[in-house]
Amino acid sequence: MTVSTQSPDPTSYVRPFREGSKDDKQLLGGKGANLAEMTRLGLPVPPGFTITTDACRYYMAHGENPAELDAQVDAALEDVEREIGRRFGDVADPLLVSVRSGSAVSMPGMMETVLNVGLNDETLTGLARKSGSARFALDSYRRLLQMFGRTVQDIDADKFEHVLDRAKADKGVSSDIELDEKDLEAVVEEFKAIIEAETGAPFPQDPREQLRQSIRAVFDSWGAPRAVIYRNAERISHDLGTAVNVCSMVFGNLDDDSATGVGFTRDPATGATGVYGDFLVNAQGEDVVAGIRNTRPLPELGDVMPEVYAELSGIMDTLEKHYRDLCDIEFTVESGKLWMLQTRVGKRTAAAAFRIATTLIDEGVIDEDEALRRVSGELLTRLMFPRFSDEGERELVARGMNASPGAAVGQVAFDSEAVVAKAAEGVATILVRRETNPDDLAGMLSAAGVLTSRGGKTSHAAVVARGLGRTCVCGAEALEIDEKERVIRIGGEVIAREGDVLSIDGTSGEVFRGEVPVVPSEVAQYLAGEVDGDAEDATDLVRSVHRIMGVADRTRRMQVRANADTPEDAARARAMGAQGIGLVRTEHMFLGDRRHHVEDLVLAADGDERQAVLDRLLPMQREDFRQIMEAMGGLPITIRLLDPPLHEFLPDLTELMVKAARADDAGVQRTEREQKVLDAVRRMHEQNPMLGLRGVRLGLTIPGLYRMQARAILEAQAQVLAAGGEAKVEIMVPLVSSIRELREIRREIDEVREAVEKETGSAVEVHIGTMIELPRAALRADEIAEDAEFFSFGTNDLTQTTWGFSRDDVEAGFFFTYKDRGILLISPFESIDQYGVGELVRIGVERGRSTKPGLKLGVCGEHGGDPDSIHFFNSVGLDYVSCSPFRVPVARLEAGRATLLEDEFEMHH
DSSP states (O other), X not given: OOOOOOOOOTTOSEEEGGGOOGGGHHHHHHHHHHHHXXXXXXXXXXXXXXXXXXHHHHHHHHSSOXXXXXXXXXXXHHHHHHHHTOEETOSSSEEOEEEEEEEXXXXXXXSOEEEEETOOHHHXXXXXXXXXXXHHHHHHHHHHHHHIIIIISOOOHHHHHHHHHHHHHHHTOSSGGGOOHHHHXXXXXXXXXXXXXXXXXXXXXXXXXXXXHHHHHHHHHTTSHHHHXXXXXXXXXXXXXXXXXXXXXXXXXXXXXXXXXXXXXXXXXXXXXXEEEEEEESXXXXXXXXXXXXXXXXXXXXXXXXXXXXXXXXXXXXXXXXXXXXXXXXXXXXXXXXXXXXXXXXXXXXXXXXXHHHHHHHXXXXXXXXXXXXXXXXXXXXXXXXXXXXXXXXXXXXXXXXXXXXXEEEEEESSHHHHHHHXXXXXXXXXXXSSOOGGGHHHHHHXXXXXXXXXXXXXXXXXXXXXXXXXXXXXXXXXXXXXXXXXXXXXXXXXXXXXXXXEEETTTTXXXXXXXXXXXXXXXXXXXXXXXXXXXXXXXXXXXXXXXXXXXXXXXXSEEEEEOOSHHHHHHHHHTTOOSEEEEEGGGGGSGGGHHHXXXXXXXXXXXXXXXXXXXXXXXXXXXXXXXXXXXXXXXXXXXXXXXXXXXXXXXXXXXXXXXXXXXXXXXXXXXXXXXHHHXXXXXXXXXXXXXXXXXXXXXXXXTHHHHHHHHXXXXXXXXXXXXXXXXXXXXXXXXXXXXXXXXXXXXXXXXXXXXXXXXXXXOOEEEEEEEOSHHHHHTHHHHTTTXXXXXXXXXXXXXXXXXXXXXXXXXXXXXXXXXXXXXSSOTTTSOOTTTHHXXXXXXXXXXXXXXXXXXXXXOSGGGGOHHHHHHHXXXXXXXXXEOGGGXXXXXXXXXXXXXXXXXXXXXX
């Protein structure tokens, strides 16, 4: 059965659940849109309404709510009252509501919720009389006081927790549920006293004032530090705002025929089919997700409430078929009546994402293209992380829930501050807590893994860890975590102190004392060509990844090459699926033992000395290139001519001058070479070497340098061809800003090619192109294309020269300030700045192809392996991306997704 909907009022900031759908996430937030969708499907959703994200954005811009919001909320509340037959604030039979956040993009646990809004000293009596349970009414009131105090009035949560802990200790019980009516009366009075002491005013008794303040608190929580940190980590825009969902309360803590829980239509950790989740009898939803009480597995609800479980299972099946994906649901049972409080497409681990995608293909629910859309390069990267070795001794100390897979080793830290401090020192940590809460986000982001003694697969720690890709073990009940003494005990015995090393396995839920060795993951071995994805003994995960990688390779328009400077790198890249080399950095061939040759080149007194150095370098370079060509077996290879800022190869001027001064003071005579080196370094010292004598400028300044490199490349090609091999070679001239620079170097290369062909009798073929890595080159691309057969965008330098800052200085310096203040959500060196640097790329593409429509275009900065950047490069029409060998599989996957999502990308951007 479906529910008919009314046309919404476009001017209203408030929408009843019956007036929306799952497609309205931008306006209603994910939670509101999905509550509306369940209402449309005729599922049992408590009546309520959503305050739109427009209202939140207005609040953020003006510091106050829209003038008409209060009246619209009152009208929507009256509508709910009519539907339910109870009035908000009524003394005899009060309507209570929950106030919950809900952004367009899921941010689990980051923003605020307030339950039982509408309770006060008078309505408490009516609720007790109507429910027949004074204990239930008091339990609901103490929850409101506790959540309102913490969330709305910003009172330290520990003040309330201490009261509860003392009440349980005095009673000699371990659970809130064991506190009786008298105990809860005392707790309520103490909670009210805390609020008055902390705020200087009593707890507000006016239900509508409670509601107004709760709505404002949800709006404020959008800008809370933990929410900002989460959005920065997940690259979510700070401008979206959150919706507010006001829903009539249903009570899972009413009696022993009541319950609350969270479920998944498939296992979010592994992707296995079947119902998964947790529930608690006589509890409210926060008890489950906060991990305060250890939960029961959802299938056990069938033993406790068989009819409810049967209905819930049917609803979960309906939702999965409707959404065609794993669904995450929240529900409450009130005295045997089931209510659905939320659904969404559930967060899952990387392994689960790939398994679910291929399983849904087999079930006929989605096609291969849709399966490819549902995974990502980020998820594939997580699958490449190492796992624990099965060999050697391991001291197992505990088991918990396998909440988020992976192998994490680190020093024990008991709070976020300790984790962040150790991370700054480069020390890996395991964040250890009884249960995490939203304020632990900074620590969870910085930790290698998370370990808790409470909570299940749907607790805060589990859900957030899965979203962040952090290894997590939850509910390791054997562990007694003493956060005050900063120790972990089992049976009273200390097994770890802060700083000791633990290893946690998020796949098995095991916790080990000390460091357990890690080995490559099965997926990494497959992607490196060490495991056959079609083999019978391949794991189901490897088969799933193999299948989707096949879809990506068949679908993608762009090719994927690798940046490789050695035969070993080239072979690795080829094994990982690279279709060529997009960048051979020849300056890397002059590091180590060959560095002194560059010094000799700079120190050469005349042309004869310089030529002698070049003659020594020629056979070395020729052999370098020959080996790389052989390793690539005829796949295209783009070799960049020498592009070193000279300061990387010459001694540091300050160090030389200090050394010379000390020698002078000691009366030690400098050698002739030492003096020549000092003079040369003084002469060639640059204030901004990244913008100085490098790239094509070096080739034009040092006669014969690029000629030598071109000869080495072409002679190597002739040798490979003579031996019956194949070699497709492209020579790339770096840092060109004028066609005259390229024309000069091209003339030299053409002369060398003619000479090599004459000397070897072999017809060597080479394509000559240039890097587009300076703004002027992008702007003059139409002119430069006259003499270039290809462009390769060097986005690292293009980013430096467009933004006017250096990568090393920015990422080690003020970038963190910019990120914290929301000026930059991500470093432009990590993901391309599509609106600045990207606009120059777009201009370069359009102007280059206006001269040569068939001009081959690629990118060879590390942006070539970044998922978001790949989608941009696909949209502007590049022919290939090139990245480090280890990122080639990610680039292959994302290039396929970019082809499928091209229309969506263009519309979004």
